[in-house]
Amino acid sequence: MSDTAILAPVVRKLASHSALEEDDRRAILELPFHTQSVEREMYFVREGDRTEHSCLLLSGYAFRQKLVASGGRQILSIHIPGDLLDLQAAVLEIADHNVQALTRCKMATVARSDIRALAHKRPAVALAMWVDTLIDGSISREWLLNVGRRDAQGRIAHLLCEFGRRMESAGLARADRFEVPLSQEQLADATGLTAVHVNRTLRNLDRSGLIVRSGRTIRITDLEALRDIADFSEQYLHLDQDGDRKAA
Amino acid sequence: MSDTAILAPVVRKLASHSALEEDDRRAILELPFHTQSVEREMYFVREGDRTEHSCLLLSGYAFRQKLVASGGRQILSIHIPGDLLDLQAAVLEIADHNVQALTRCKMATVARSDIRALAHKRPAVALAMWVDTLIDGSISREWLLNVGRRDAQGRIAHLLCEFGRRMESAGLARADRFEVPLSQEQLADATGLTAVHVNRTLRNLDRSGLIVRSGRTIRITDLEALRDIADFSEQYLHLDQDGDRKAA
DNA sequence: CGGACAGTTGATCCCGTTCAAGAAACGTGG
DNA sequence: CCACGTTTCTTGAACGGGATCAACTGTCCG
Numbered sequence A, B: 001m002s003d004t005a006i007l008a009p010v011v012r013k014l015a016s017h018s019a020l021e022e023d024d025r026r027a028i029l030e031l032p033f034h035t036q037s038v039e040r041e042m043y044f045v046r047e048g049d050r051t052e053h054s055c056l057l058l059s060g061y062a063f064r065q066k067l068v069a070s071g072g073r074q075i076l077s078i079h080i081p082g083d084l085l086d087l088q089a090a091v092l093e094i095a096d097h098n099v100q101a102l103t104r105c106k107m108a109t110v111a112r113s114d115i116r117a118l119a120h121k122r123p124a125v126a127l128a129m130w131v132d133t134l135i136d137g138s139i140s141r142e143w144l145l146n147v148g149r150r151d152a153q154g155r156i157a158h159l160l161c162e163f164g165r166r167m168e169s170a171g172l173a174r175a176d177r178f179e180v181p182l183s184q185e186q187l188a189d190a191t192g193l194t195a196v197h198v199n200r201t202l203r204n205l206d207r208s209g210l211i212v213r214s215g216r217t218i219r220i221t222d223l224e225a226l227r228d229i230a231d232f233s234e235q236y237l238h239l240d241q242d243g244d245r246k247a248a
Numbered sequence C: 001c002g003g004a005c006a007g008t009t010g011a012t013c014c015c016g017t018t019c020a021a022g023a024a025a026c027g028t029g030g
Numbered sequence D: 001c002c003a004c005g006t007t008t009c010t011t012g013a014a015c016g017g018g019a020t021c022a023a024c025t026g027t028c029c030g
Helices: A008-015 A022-029 A112-121 A123-149 A152-169 A184-191 A195-207 A223-230 B008-017 B022-029 B112-121 B123-149 B152-169 B184-191 B195-207 B223-230
Strands: A034-038 A043-045 A053-059 A062-067 A073-079 A098-101 A105-111 A177-179 A211-214 A217-220 B034-038 B043-045 B053-059 B062-067 B073-079 B098-101 B105-111 B177-179 B211-214 B217-220
Touching: A008 A022, A008 A053, A008 A123, A022 A112, A022 A123, A053 A112, A062 A184, A062 B123, A073 A123, A073 A184, A073 B123, A105 A112, A112 A123, A112 B123, A123 A152, A123 A184, A123 B062, A123 B073, A123 B112, A123 B123, A152 A177, A152 A184, A152 A195, A152 A217, A152 A223, A184 A195, A195 A211, B008 B022, B008 B053, B008 B123, B022 B112, B022 B123, B053 B112, B062 B184, B073 B123, B073 B184, B105 B112, B112 B123, B123 B152, B123 B184, B152 B177, B152 B184, B152 B195, B152 B217, B152 B223, B184 B195, B195 B211
Parallel strands: none
Antiparallel strands: A034 A105, A043 A098, A053 A105, A062 A073, A062 A098, A177 A217, A211 A217, B034 B105, B043 B098, B053 B105, B062 B073, B062 B098, B177 B217, B211 B217
16 A cells, blocks of 8 residues: 555646546556665766666656756756656657756656556556656746746746746645755756856845845745746646546 | 648658557548648747647748747747647647747648547557657757857857758758758847847858858758767757667 | 855956848849 | 849947856855
């Protein structure tokens, strides 16, 4: 029982945006898996690796990342507990980016072949995983817009708004108060800025009264105003897909 | 016969990276569709639209795009004939970006419900479409790296390398000689630069002997060298997935 | 107590932007 | 086939947002 409940977050996540019947849910919970602890900074996956398993983040935070020959690093996404990390490993042969632990993490890993078999046997689950991938892509595109076309203040503000909203949606925090599990250097790598400039930008947001910081905990004083300067509209997160509500 | 051949490019595209049996191929070809011509600059899809159909680009070029409140535009991807444009419309409820014709286009549209039914009935096709989505995501992430962490020269060079390689892979041009269907302003919007700076950067690439331009036709004189300064590695395009070769 | 790392701040520099204007290319209609 | 308006390309000059370099401060932890 305790064993079969470990993959419950996968069901929760997929069911949050896709309709799943009882049989589908059971099939997911019955997937063979291993749990694993990973230390801060450790790699889950390296670019170029032959993929063998996908993983689910049970606790802690992680991120995806790519490096440029000249040494630069671009953080591509941030993952919170419950996220299906690297679902693509089930389908693509070679990893095209690095996946790394942001903090100490617990995760469950499922073999590539088991996921493929499940997708083959249960079309609704396959569809749900496809939806998850599409939402992931939507977030990547919003990040591309963020880095390509917003100024430093907008980029940082947008990242904060998104992180808060996702934490809220996962039931892990309020949208206007949370701890950001990233150093300023990591924030810089996520926004295409430098650590120094991130520091100044955060200071400016603080001084203009939009946020209050203590350590890495952020309180957003005026969420409306911050979303405004961030040009944040949550549509791209697709939080309101035809999941549980409609399935009921 | 002539009618059923119109969707052949879909089969070609999906089979290029995924194994499809004869029945799968036939099921795709038998999808109900409409063909449509679209003028330059016209919108296929607008952000916020309720999705109704996906489309396949039969001829011409298109791009996906998002706008920022302050007026900026970020081009998210460029599509060439044979690309499955907006496959996500089959699955997500609301469009999260705009899709626009770059040149006059011909396309085939397939109803959302028909694609879902096909995915449900033929798991291998569902998997193939999922793979297509994943590759799309991989390209987005590379673009994010491009815009976030490369300088102007690297960005333009990378875009040229990618476009050439994709054209070659689709059998539409050589990797070192092709016409770019984008104005300099559009190149700017794809790379997070300004049109003026794109102009100067192209001039520099030309003057340093890496490329030769005539109109919008680019000849890459030293592909090796250009890929070097672009930090281009084609792995992220996943051109060598387990497609036709392995299926045979 | 000391060593490492994250955060902070100042001074200076530079890549890419902005503004402006002229030159080419392109379609369109007479 | 040419005249003409429009869009795209091109180039110069000046500016500025963010980068870079460097030093200092806090803070966590062994």
